[in-house]
Amino acid sequence: MTHPTRRDALRLGAALVALPLTATVARAAGHTTTHTVVIKGMKFTPADITIKAGDSITWINEDRPRHSATDLNGAFDTGLLANGESATLTFGGAGQFSYRCTPHANMRGTITIT
Numbered sequence: 001m002t003h004p005t006r007r008d009a010l011r012l013g014a015a016l017v018a019l020p021l022t023a024t025v026a027r028a029a030g031h032t033t034t035h036t037v038v039i040k041g042m043k044f045t046p047a048d049i050t051i052k053a054g055d056s057i058t059w060i061n062e063d064r065p066r067h068s069a070t071d072l073n074g075a076f077d078t079g080l081l082a083n084g085e086s087a088t089l090t091f092g093g094a095g096q097f098s099y100r101c102t103p104h105a106n107m108r109g110t111i112t113i114t
């Protein structure tokens with residue numbers, strides 16, 4: 001839990017929250033949700049997820065190999081998660097992200113924020 005890479009990832013997540021006014025409104029209304037993406041069998045489930053601005057996603061690694069959720073354009077990175085570890089990021093604004101696992105290029109996912 002104190003791995004430096006993980007802390008950096010959380011800071012990036014917090015930075016994403018600060019951006020748009022719509023996210024602030026959504027959070028003030030108390031309608032945010034934390035979604036779960038399970039990493040198991042060398043894939044993200046669900047691989048494609050749609051959330052609302054201000055929501056969070058928790059990635060949980062249930063595999064033996066280490067995995068990450070790493071944005072293709074560098075917007076976020078959970079860092080490598082060992083078996084049983086998780087990381088949570090909050091997404092502030094509408095948009096779309098495509099991400100992959102750093103060690104396993106064929107592990108792909110998308111996040112759509114409405």
Ligand SMILES: [Cu+2]
Nearest residue numbers: 066067101104
């Ligand atoms: Cu992986």
